[in-house]
Amino acid sequence: MMTQKLSYWDVIIAGGGLAGLGLAKQLKQANPELTIVVVEKQGFPRPRAIAKVGESTVEIGSHYLSHHLGLMQHLKDNHLKKFGIRIFFGAPADDFAQQDELGASQTFGIPTYQIDRGDIENHLADEVRALGVTLIDQADILQLDTRVETDSAHDKQLVIRTGSGEQTLVGHWLVDTAGRAGLLKNHLNLAAKNEHKSNAIWFRVDRKITLDDWCNSPEWHARCMPEGRRWLSTNHLVGPGYWVWIIPLASGVTSIGIVMDDTAFDAAAISDQTSAMTWLAQHQPRCAAAIGDARFLDFVVLQDYSYDCKQLFSDQRWAVAGEAGVFADPFYSPGSDFIAFANGFIGSLITAERRGQDMRVQAVVYERLLRSIYQNTLSLYTGQYGGFGDRVMMGLKLLWDYSYYWGVLSLLYFRDALCDFEHIRPLAGELHKAQQLNQSIQALFRQRAERRLQLPNRGVFMDQYQIPCLQFFNKVLMEEPKLPLADELARNMAQVEQVAEAVRDMLGENPALEISPCERELLGDYRLKILGNGG
Known part of the structure; x- marks a missing residue:
């Protein structure tokens, strides 16, 4: 059946949730001349408290929303x-x-x-419309193609149906942010399982x-x-x-x-x-x-909610972001972080391509980088749920996971290095060393988790605010950099390695149900003297 309407766009975004609307705003801010259409199955305005996971944010996701999308005042006033x-x-x-x-x-x-997802998505919808983005809601996607024969570079196609009939959207770029529907994943056979x-x-x-x-x-x-x-x-x-x-x-x-x-x-x-x-x-x-x-x-x-994706970015001008791509686990609330990562990479690729740059190497580097972040994140959960009731393991786990997250990953994101092709490549060696260290510590947690311990209640308060290195890592993120990024990362890694040594020592005690001296130090005022003053 022939469709009645045909329109051409620089970027078609399939999915009008936090990932899709965030990407549309990010792209428009960087490239106001772009023509962008966002297609969303549900209607706007959304009801409050819509049925989506991802209400809680951590530092990277919050930084993305407040600084990259300019939502700081909205967050303060409405969430x-x-x-x-x-x-x-x-x-x-x-x-x-x-x-x-x-x-x-x-x-x-x-x-x-x-965050109330309904409120923030309604606010973003209003903002992207004001910027000139076309938002088509209450639309069913009938057909998707990533390679159609045209007389121009607009070779991506989306056939949709709304209350006013069918129409065909033809685009230069196509980005899938439509969540677990997995539009591009299904179309290109990209679905993959993981071990979690x-x-x-x-x-x-x-x-x-x-x-x-x-x-x-x-x-x-x-x-x-x-x-x-x-x-x-x-x-x-x-x-x-x-x-x-x-x-x-x-x-x-x-x-x-x-x-x-x-x-x-x-x-x-x-x-x-x-x-x-x-x-x-x-x-x-x-x-x-x-x-x-x-x-x-x-x-x-x-059931079995965690999954992978064989490819997320292509130099053939398609990409996947949000839950349309990978999903690790809701613990630590990393969903908005992964939206921030993917949208940043996609925005960088689209901007590079519009400037006439060859983005093939860039696409490969970003793919490997996001996959590395995903695998590192996945390691925080795989085989560890058995230990979630174990206060000793979890006290050490959160100390380690926070240190790595703030000291390494957050540093790169807050310094705008992750999506900066020239800044991130020289750091590959240090990042590989950091990833190997994380994998070795997560293996220790998996060994402890196999015991599925629940220790007797002691009414203790493990106060993370008293840990010098956590104070230090968080403070660094709020300050203007005083060193080149490579030096900042090396300094933080020296602290992270000390945390790793403390974790090894404490887990190496292999304490029985009775409290050990190491545990007493941890559970008392949570000051790990091995970390010095954090600076």
Whole structure:
């Protein structure tokens, strides 16, 4: 059947969520002359608290949203400032203060946010339209082609159907940001599995859950400054093989997720709202009681959610970003980080090509770089869920994972080096060494996780804010650079290597259930003297 309308574009973006709208704005800011169309299946404006994971941000994703997309004021005015990641361990106790806590007593300097995806996507939609981007919503994609015969370089094609009929969009570039639909992945046979096996149940309830109300102890409340703000954290309730997230949204809605490895998932047998609440009542009764009779706004069960993609960027002018490409795991909330990485690489490729540069080597380097970041991120989770209820392992794990994330990856992103072809290539040797170090430490965590420990409750508070190296890494990111990037990276890596040595020493003690001297130092005020003053 012949379509009725034909239009030509520099860039066609299939998918109008955070990844697609963010890319459209980024491209327009860098190249105002570009003609861009974004095609989205759902309608605008979106409802608040839409059924998407990815409400919590960490430093790279927040930096991307606030600085690269210019959303700082919107984030401050319309979303919740996050109080970091917080984990509660141990068997449920009559007094919540008796459960072990891992988190920061104060927020580190770089702001992160709990974002309402509906609000931020509505705001971005308005902004990209104001910049001259065409947004076609409530559109079904009927056909996609990456190589069609035309008389120009516009050889990508999307056939869509809206309420006004069918139309064909012909473009120079085609970018898939349409999430798990995997448009380009299916079209080009790019789907790939990975070795991480995990499962998730998530839902939203129309109730604000204030975790601070779970304890009356003045001493417990005084652990954090300001008091009464724990509920703003991404709170995790953990056990062997599973973790539960509690994420607040500015709309008053709370996002709840139950994430499990195969062993825990098979035992839980969760398939609907009733079985989810039954499981919570047994394993995390305070969470179940806090949900109470709240109304469920949605409910999703997703098995084996982690996946790979054979290729993400092509010098043939197509690309994949967001969940349309790779997805590792929701722990540490890396989704917006990967949007930032991919959109930065894609923007750099499109800009280079428009300037007449040969982008073939650039496309290969960016592909390898993002794949390296993905594999490094995946290593944080693979085979480690069994240890999520183990406060010793997780105390060390978060120390290591934060140090690596802030000291290496965040440094490169905050210095705008990742997507700068000329800056990133000379750092390849140091980055390879860093990746090997990370892999060796993650292997130690996997060995510990095999024991699936849940240590007896001691009511300890592991205060990450007291760790000198974490203070140092975070402070560096907020400051203007005082050294060339290569020297900054080498200095940070020296600190990261000291953290690695501390982790090896403590895990090497192989402590039994009774607390060891190493654990006592870790769990007391969390000052690892081996790290010196962090500077």
